[in-house]
Amino acid sequence: MRAGTTYTVDAMLADDRSIRVLEMNSNPFLHPLLYRCMIPAYLSKPLTTDEAQAHETNLH
DSSP: OOTTTOOOEEEEEEEEEEEEEEEEEEEEOGGGGHHHHHHHHHHOOOOOOOHHHHHHHOOO
């Protein structure tokens, strides 16, 4: 994993309540609200950890 990169993980919950990981994707389809966090990195400087956490908090 690296900073400034978004990944998704596809998984299933089995009948025995265990998680079966199917794949990890480094070029995922993202929810539109995540772009609000990503765009500053493309336009200027990357977000600090505190800024990224603040954005994450605002998503909930």
